Amino acid sequence: MDLASTITEIVSKILGEVIKPKLKPSDIDGVKINEYLQCNIKYETESKFGRVGKAINAVGHVKLIYVHSAKSPWAQGYKYSLDIVDEESLVVLFLYPIPRSQEDLHNTIVCFPVLPLNSDVWDNRYPIEYIKEFESGKVNSCRKFDEISQNTLEITVASDNIDGKKYQSSLDEFVKECIRNIK
Numbered sequence: 015m016d017l018a019s020t021i022t023e024i025v026s027k028i029l030g031e032v033i034k035p036k037l038k039p040s041d042i043d044g045v046k047i048n049e050y051l052q053c054n055i056k057y058e059t060e061s062k063f064g065r066v067g068k069a070i071n072a073v074g075h076v077k078l079i080y081v082h083s084a085k086s087p088w089a090q091g092y093k094y095s096l097d098i099v100d101e102e103s104l105v106v107l108f109l110y111p112i113p114r115s116q117e118d119l120h121n122t123i124v125c126f127p128v129l130p131l132n133s134d135v136w137d138n139r140y141p142i143e144y145i146k147e148f149e150s151g152k153v154n155s156c157r158k159f160d161e162i163s164q165n166t167l168e169i170t171v172a173s174d175n176i177d178g179k180k181y182q183s184s185l186d187e188f189v190k191e192c193i194r195n196i197k
Contacts, residue, residue: 035067036060037171039181040101042188044196045089050110050125050141053192054089054103055181057171069173071095074104077168078185082126082155086169092136094129098173106169108141109159109189116190119163123148124185125156159189 041056057074059067073095077083088096089103096102108125125144127136148156163186172178 035069035176037069037072037098037173037176037178039169039171039179042191042195043103044109044192046112046196048142049112050108050145051112051192051196052089052105052141053107053109053189055106055169055188056101056103057098057178058101059098059176067099067176069098069176072098072102072171072173072176072178074169074171076104076106076126077170078126078162079166079168081157081162081165084126084155085129086127087136094134094136104169104171105136106167106188108144109192110141110145113193116193119159119189122159123156124159124162124189125154128155159185163189 037057038060039055040058043054043056045052045054059069061067074086074088075084076086085094087094087105089105090096092105105127110123110125113119113122123145125141127140130136144154144156147154163184165185167183167185167188169181170178
């Protein structure tokens, strides 16, 4: 490899990183579904120089320190891997019952979606099953909000071709923002 080829390769890699779109967190919202509240975080493809970004095979991971760590589905079709143009929401957790206000969280149950066996799509009927199991004493992906509200929540998103950004906050802050932005 000669010097000109080496310089060309280095410059193209640097330019590729500079103009490469990124996935960045934007909004947190809540969506009422039947008896529970689905809390999402929206990710946008951030592009420079007017370039439209497409995140190929974007995946999300939700981690509540010391409690839960797993892939999470996208709100569109509840798929675990999705091509994203512009923006899409990642399902982070579910609240039951639906809180009437940010101060009404004392008896709230928090459930995290868990990838089902033999499927790459999540079914939005699962939270009700998780809640019934939890209330009957079975250990699963649900916990009482008061017991975990101060734990750190980390959400990471990336794709085959676009770097992602990590979102981090306390569970308490995330849930209150979700309730503030119920659609």
